Amino acid sequence: MGRILRWWPFVALIALLIFPWVYREPYYHVLGFNVLLLATMAVSWNILGGYAGYTSLGHAAFFGLGAYLVAIAANELGWNPLWSAPLLALVVMVVALGLGWIMLRTSGAAFVIASIAMLLIFRLLTLNLRGITKGAPGLSQPLPPWSPEFSRMPFYYYMLFWLIIVLLVSAYIRRSRFGLGLLAIRDDEGKAEMVGVNTTLYKVLAFGISAYFVGVAGGIWSYHATHISPIFAFDLIIGVEMILVTMLGGLGMLWGPVLGAFIYVPATDLILFQFGSSTIHLVILGGLMVLILLFLPQGILPTISNWLDERRTPRAAHTGARTMAEMYDADKPAPALEATGAAESGSTIITSQER
């Protein structure tokens, strides 16, 4: 069991590497790209939303910002999006650090609303700064130079590369002192502050890092889509999807968002395929989400791991039942009842000093 758990990421990686050669139609390459795109963004979102517990509904702002920066740089400066996306995402991160410093003074519902407001402000700016963004009609950029037959495959592999990077970053953060601080903030921010965690620094940093990879994803998506417009680049649904797949897979868990994306995106596609391109898939997905929240409120991975835990150690709670008598004198375990009696009479208790 343990061996499988250790090796499955590599097995999955190999499967993902050969997938485009097994399914050669561009449709599958686009589907794969969309899965990896959402997975990358959701893993990134999870660094703030899952680890620190700050639910941002407006992360699409960084997606759109990354997309527009890349498109503008491609048009005006001739920068190739493949290398300008990670570079320009640094600009996205700096913007996020600044905004985070202001927005993260709020928490809970107020933060959720602030994050939506941030997205709407970005969309309004993009619609109205016509000199730079061309307004509502949007921007086009040069097509990739690859042969049309396999034009989607490089995007697929590039997105896979970024999913691996963001997973490594997320795993690294989870194990670092920084990640420990974020988890402490999620559990009790006031207490974390009280024991010396610089909560503002931690939160703002998490916000910036989680914005960075969403910005990269936006930049790559921009090249992939060729034409971008404010309505699609700054779409609230993108942010909602990041949250949905994270909650579906397991909030605050490394692999949760990935699993969620691998279920959600193909399912959406299937429903679209069945019912045509209406918005009925949103209704069906909404219904599914309600079912998941009702029956798997923690998400798939935590539910499974809890279930495995219970099977492995049927009653884990007994480990906690060490008696006070044992705590006093581990060498000479005395029945708990006797120790209690002694304490009440207040005479024969063995204190730690005497020992």
Place this chain on the structure above:
Amino acid sequence: MTDLLRAENLNRQFGGIKAVNDCSITVQKGSITGLIGPNGSGKTTLFNLITGVYKPNSGDIYLNQKKITGVPASQLCHLGLSRTFQITRLFWNLRVLENMIVPVRHVGIRSLFGPGVLRNEEERAIALLKRVGLDHMKDEPARKLSFGQQKLLEFAAVLMSNPDIVLLDEPAGGVNPTMIRFIMDLIRSLNKEGVTFLVVEHNMSMVMELCDHVLVLDTGEKIAEGPPHIIQSDPVVLEAYLGE
């Protein structure tokens, strides 16, 4: 002996209520000082003023002769002042060991991105956990501990930042008599190792037995202070507790 913690003429109002009214206290270095008073007398407010949760309307607080008025809570533990809470607050989903590590002082970006739990920190944490009898549960999430164990964990975690002074808010609240004994012994032995304590407690026999100096608050004012045996028979104190 010198005073480690000193509050001078502290005032704090909530609306029209003077929760802490011109209150001056000192805590001697190396002492176990008790802070008692009837319900609503301002003990916890005073704690919150000292630990930076609230800012005083007027007055100053000194730690090691250094002014700490208005210093945010997150800085205070780095200056050697830590506290526990009346209602235990832990990081419920973190493991017991991780709960011990969070309060370790960490400075700079480099340590931020270093490993979550350093070897030497883990050793120190386990030594402290052993002392409170929780080392066997180090990998359990904190929410799985019993009520008493939670209190002990909070206490042990406070010690990880090497505090000069620890403010305990009702360490014996809701705890069985054996555990009270255990906590008292723990406080005493830590005190022998140089940790100063300021303890808010309702359990009078514990205060009288444990503390070497007692401060009495009533309606936000300090009405008496002195060694326990004198406080016990002070008519002003008795009146505050029992009424006329």
